[in-house]
Amino acid sequence: MLPKLFFGYYAVVIIVLSLLVVTRKNPVHSVMWMLLLFFHIAGLYLFLNAEFIAAIQIIVYAGAILVLFLFVVLLLNLREELLIERFIGTWPTALVISVSLLILVIRAIQDMALAPPGNHSVDAIQAETHTVALGKILYTDYLFPFEIASVVLLIAIIGALVLAKRKMRSPQ
Amino acid sequence: MPEFVMPDLAPVMPEIVMTILALVTLIADIIFKRKETLAILSIASVVLVFFVLFGTPFKTTFNGMFIADGYSLFFKLIFLLNVVLTVLISMRYLVIERVNFGEYYSLILFATLGMMLMASAGDLIVLYLGLELMALSTYILAGFITYDMKSNEAAMKYFLLGAFASAFLLYGISMIYGLTGTTDLNAISEYIILNGLTANPVVMLSMILFAVAFSFKIAAVPFHMWAPDAYEGAPTSVTAFMSVGPKAAGFAVLGRVFLIAFGSVRMDWSAVLIPIAILTMGVGNIVALSQTNIKRMLAYSSIAHAGYALLGIIAGTGEGLASVMNYLLIYAFMNIGAFAVIIMLRTEGFKGDTITDYEGLAKSHPLAAALMLVFMFSLTGIPPTAGFMGKLYIFMSAVYAGYTWLVVVAVIFSAISAYFYLRIVMYMYMREPKESVSLAATPALGIALAITAAAVIIIGVLPSAVVSFARAAVAGF
Numbered sequence: 001m002l003p004k005l006f007f008g009y010y011a012v013v014i015i016v017l018s019l020l021v022v023t024r025k026n027p028v029h030s031v032m033w034m035l036l037l038f039f040h041i042a043g044l045y046l047f048l049n050a051e052f053i054a055a056i057q058i059i060v061y062a063g064a065i066l067v068l069f070l071f072v073v074l075l076l077n078l079r080e081e082l083l084i085e086r087f088i089g090t091w092p093t094a095l096v097i098s099v100s101l102l103i104l105v106i107r108a109i110q111d112m113a114l115a116p117p118g119n120h121s122v123d124a125i126q127a128e129t130h131t132v133a134l135g136k137i138l139y140t141d142y143l144f145p146f147e148i149a150s151v152v153l154l155i156a157i158i159g160a161l162v163l164a165k166r167k168m169r170s171p172q
Numbered sequence: 173m174p175e176f177v178m179p180d181l182a183p184v185m186p187e188i189v190m191t192i193l194a195l196v197t198l199i200a201d202i203i204f205k206r207k208e209t210l211a212i213l214s215i216a217s218v219v220l221v222f223f224v225l226f227g228t229p230f231k232t233t234f235n236g237m238f239i240a241d242g243y244s245l246f247f248k249l250i251f252l253l254n255v256v257l258t259v260l261i262s263m264r265y266l267v268i269e270r271v272n273f274g275e276y277y278s279l280i281l282f283a284t285l286g287m288m289l290m291a292s293a294g295d296l297i298v299l300y301l302g303l304e305l306m307a308l309s310t311y312i313l314a315g316f317i318t319y320d321m322k323s324n325e326a327a328m329k330y331f332l333l334g335a336f337a338s339a340f341l342l343y344g345i346s347m348i349y350g351l352t353g354t355t356d357l358n359a360i361s362e363y364i365i366l367n368g369l370t371a372n373p374v375v376m377l378s379m380i381l382f383a384v385a386f387s388f389k390i391a392a393v394p395f396h397m398w399a400p401d402a403y404e405g406a407p408t409s410v411t412a413f414m415s416v417g418p419k420a421a422g423f424a425v426l427g428r429v430f431l432i433a434f435g436s437v438r439m440d441w442s443a444v445l446i447p448i449a450i451l452t453m454g455v456g457n458i459v460a461l462s463q464t465n466i467k468r469m470l471a472y473s474s475i476a477h478a479g480y481a482l483l484g485i486i487a488g489t490g491e492g493l494a495s496v497m498n499y500l501l502i503y504a505f506m507n508i509g510a511f512a513v514i515i516m517l518r519t520e521g522f523k524g525d526t527i528t529d530y531e532g533l534a535k536s537h538p539l540a541a542a543l544m545l546v547f548m549f550s551l552t553g554i555p556p557t558a559g560f561m562g563k564l565y566i567f568m569s570a571v572y573a574g575y576t577w578l579v580v581v582a583v584i585f586s587a588i589s590a591y592f593y594l595r596i597v598m599y600m601y602m603r604e605p606k607e608s609v610s611l612a613a614t615p616a617l618g619i620a621l622a623i624t625a626a627a628v629i630i631i632g633v634l635p636s637a638v639v640s641f642a643r644a645a646v647a648g649f
Contacts, residue, residue: 108373115353115363140176144184144234148289148301151191152308155282158198159312162275163327169270169319170207 003047010044025086027073031066038062049122052131180233183240186225186248187288193217194281201274211263211616214277218255218284225249230648236356237295242645246497247291247424250504251284254417257508260620262409264612265515269407271317280413283309287421296345296355299425303341303389306421307334310414314406326405333398337388344381347374348433360433370436379434383444386429389422390478393451403471408518408525411467412511415474420500426485427493431649442486446578449486452479453585460592466514467525469592470507473551476589477503480582484566487573490649494642495565501638502550502562502631509624510547512617513540519612530596532605540611541600543625550628552593553586558631565639 017037024030038061045054125133138146181188197214204210225248232239258280266272286306293299311334315327349355351374352363369375384395391399403411430441456476463469481503484496517524517540534541550559563586567579631638 105377108377111373112350113367113369113372113374115349115351118353141235142297143179144237145295145297145301148298148305151282151285152301152305155279155305155308155312158275158279158282159308162273162279162312163315163318170267170272 006047007044010040010047014040014044023086025082026078027076027081028070028078031069031073034069035062035066038066049125050130052134180231182229183231183233183292184238185228186221187285187292189224190217190221190281190285190288193220194278194285197281198275198278201278204274207266207272207274207277208263210274210277211259214259214281215256217281218252222249222252225252232294236358237298238289238292239294240292241648243428243493243497243649244288244291244424246501246642246645247420248288250420250497250501251287251291251417253501254413254420254504254508255280255284257504257512257620257624258409258413260616260623261412261508261512261515263616264614265407265409265518268518268520268612269317271407273316276313276316279309279313283313283413283417287417287424290421291424293425293428294357296348296357296429299429300338300341300345303421303425304338306418307338307389310410310418313410314402314414316407316410320405322405323407324405326402329398330402330406333388337385337395340381340388341385344378344385347378347381351375351378357428357433361435364434365436375434375437376440379430379437379441380444382429382434383441383448386422386426387448390419390426390481391475392448392478392482393455393475394448396452396455396475399475400468400471403474404465404468408467408511408515411470412508412515415470415507415511416500416504419474419478420504423481423485423496423500427496430485431488431493438488442488445482445486446575449479449482449578450581452476452482453582454479457585457589457592460589463592464527465525466527466530466596469527470510470514473589473593474507476585477507477551480563480566480586483570483575483578483582486575486578487569489569489573490646491643492566492569492573493649494639494646495562495569497645498635498639498642499562499566501642502558502628505624505627505631506547506550506557506559509621509628510544510551512620512624513544513547516540516611516613516617516621517609519610522609524609527596527599528606529609530599531603533600533609536605536609537611540613543621544600545597546625546628548593548597550632552590554590556629556632558628558635561632561635561639565635 014037017033017040020033021030021037024033038057042054042057042062045051045057120133120137193214194217197210197217200210200213201207225245228240228245230241230245259277262276266276283306286302286304286309289302290299290306293302311327311331314330315323317323345355348360351369351372352360354360354363364370364372364375387395388398403415406414430438430445434441453476456472456474456479460469460472460476463472477499481496481499484492484499486492487495514525517529523529530544533544546557550557553559553563555561567582570576570579570582
């Protein structure tokens with residue numbers, strides 16, 4: 001009963017917070033709600049015995065990424081931003097489509113037959129600790145995707161340089 | 173306890189070499205002042221990868237995450253060809269657009285690396301990361317003209333909708349993982365069959381989410397909204413690159429995921445793909461009729477061609493898959509050829525991307541007009557060009573699989589497409605030139621045009637070599 005209550009709290013609060021993030025007119029408010037959202041997601045991870053992911057969630061998302069967001073928001077002209085409508089005119093159509101997709105997903109999920117658990121059961125992870133288990137698996141079974149991810153990050157850096165630094169034109 | 177075992181690196185050699193050479197190209201940017209050197213370096217890299225590719229054994233490695241087989245080899249050849257042709261048509265164009273920066277070439281190589289990983293992916297995680305690598309590089313390339321609002325708009329729209337599509341893909345992956353407990357394509361298929369999950373709604377929903385995500389990548393209707401704006405605003409050379417490479421990579425993963433992982437629910441996914449294919453051919457061809465910008469017109473044409481190629485996947489046979497691969501190779505030649513002519517018209521102070529700019533081109537530049545004529549005939553599918561052969565094989569494979577009515581629909585839309593392709597031919601040959609158009613012809617562009625035009629005609633007359641190669645490639649699938 002208690003785990004269900006715990007999960008229920010996080011699930012409901014995460015949905016409410018996500019709605020607040022997208023509906024606020026003031027971008028600073030949106031970012032603040034998002035901060036709270038990230039903390040709740042971290043709480044959910046902790047509840048799932050994933051303490052490493054929870055810590056990363058706080059450090060990377062709540063710490064680094066959100067500060068970056070705030071910097072960008074502070075560069076905006078807030079007065080102008082407040083006058084702009086939050087949603088474009090066709091939002092009711094989008095809402096109808098989203099709600100029907102949601103109903104479809106809920107209907108489908110009811111027939112979900114969970115796969116048998118793998119090697120990393122809750123007990124195995126508790127014995128080994130989550131960080132150790134994750135580190136080992138990243139450098140053995142998932143070495144290949146891990147290496148590809150490093151190239152993806154490199155592209156992100158190159159992209160930031162190309163798009164942000166170069167406002168000049170090359171000589172003819 | 174997982175122990176580290178050195179994986180067999182031989183099957184991944186082309187990708188490793190590609191990564192190293194892309195990094196070398198990136199660093200060479202600092203050393204070489206003349207960016208043409210980088211263009212030659214990137215072509216040399218691709219040629220080297222080409223030779224490594226043929227020395228690669230057909231094996232799986234990294235616990236089945238990476239598959240080197242004939243199927244992936246064929247797609248990788250399309251990607252490498254795409255790089256060579258794109259680089260050849262870019263060299264002068266980048267100078268004219270005044271964005272002659274070295275990162276362009278390394279980004280093209282990295283995007284191609286992503287496509288190669290997608291074609292070889294035997295695991296959904298590798299597939300997703302390859303797709304992101306390709307997409308991220310292409311977003312940056314689309315916005316490469318940073319001082320141009322249209323280029324920025326193209327990159328922004330492509331990025332936002334691409335990220336949206338990735339979310340669908342991840343949602344699909346998470347559902348299938350929850351259901352089967354694995355991300356390996358073969359294991360998913362086995363689990364679904366062994367546990368009798370073929371009628372499970374979660375499998376259906378996951379399959380639909382995959383179909384949506386891949387439809388975004390190949391620009392199929394109704395998930396094509398990004399394509400016209402992205403194709404129009406992006407630098408023309410990047411448009412040529414985008415319309416061939418990512419589309420072919422999208423088909424590569426579509427074929428592998430749907431025929432292997434979802435092989436047991438073939439009737440269900442063909443029921444999803446058939447309406448998508450019909451809509452794609454319909455909207456692509458009909459909206460193309462009213463375009464005045466040639467890049468936008470070719471964007472809709474590219475949407476329509478994705479619709480024809482989908483027919484081969486719907487057929488669901490090895491023959492169908494071979495015809496799709498054959499078609500994508502032919503499409504690479506004819507589409508980049510057409511873009512090479514468009515790029516030739518772009519000179520300093522003259523955009524040359526509206527259809528009326530082609531009026532009377534045959535009088536002022538007969539050779540350029542003749543080449544454009546060949547590519548337009550091929551895109552329409554008129555014999556003896558390669559475009560006809562490509563369509564013929566696709567339609568034949570669909571007829572053999574029992575989709576005759578679908579082929580009739582496709583032929584009708586194909587007939588509609590003749591109007592907007594041949595309109596350009598009509599403008600070039602039957603109208604008087606309004607203003608004198610000068611061409612930015614360079615040896616590199618000449619080589620690209622010679623390769624593409626020769627390939628379009630040779631494959632059109634003697635298609636058997638390419639077709640039997642494609643058939644052999646899917647034999648081990």
